[in-house]
Amino acid sequence: MFQWFGQYEPGSLSGYDNQDGLEEFLSTATLSAPSGSSLSARQRSTLLVIACTVFGAAAQMLIKIGANNLPHPSGLISMGLAMLSNVPLMIGYSLYGISTVLLVIALREGELSLLYPVIALTYVWVCILSVLVFHEYLNPLRIAGVIVIVLGVAILGKGGR
């Protein structure tokens, strides 16, 4: 019924066992992993999503910096020009593009239900970066929240069994 959503086989337990054999292996290996990598497919996908969140958090920081430098809107065209000539803003949006590409490559092999919540790591990087860059104060609750998120991601990363 939902065939157009892709060819996931419900039969495979985890989605990571390479039932399609060599062809599948070759296509994934060339696209996402350095040759000779000893990481499992799941670890590779999880690492890609983690990288995706790092880029996403850096993007948010740059967009925040860029947005702070923007003048008050005086018109659609002048606002657009101000945004286009705003270097941090544009680098920020580019990093968002890169993080999306990384997410897509990760989703090639991994399970969506396992990989997608890992994106919550972005909260963790943003918290760390806002201390380092903006010298924001982290109260204990925020620190505890960050630790709990990392724990949750670690559980997801360890396995979908």
Added chain:
Amino acid sequence: MATPVSSMILVSVGSFIGSFGAVFLKAGATRLERNIRSLLRNWQLAAGVGFFLLSSIFFVLGLRQGELSVLYPMVSLGYVWTLLWSRLFFGEQLTRTKFAGLGLILAGVIMVGLGSERPAPAVAHAAAPIANAPIQH
């Protein structure tokens, strides 16, 4: 500072739309090939990016005002939707591990939201709220 109902609705709708972004990116990713033509024909990827962009508009508007302790958990509702869709559309198994991991993540996001204070209730100008939209994917 109370959280306007409009903000809650905007953020909830944004997280719902964003969850479909994840579904379509996943669908597009599974039929990814290493040639330009198939990439251009991959409408699922384009749809996924489109859903994400649309959801980010809702987040930007919704997070402009209101308490982050209320709104952040609503942003992360998208993970719950996505879990549902991955079962429904891709036949993925919902295991105890996934529920445990997601439960911890949601709890953590709620705590971060509770701990996040807003420096000023009003945002100076139109582009600034972009910075308040924490999770775009």
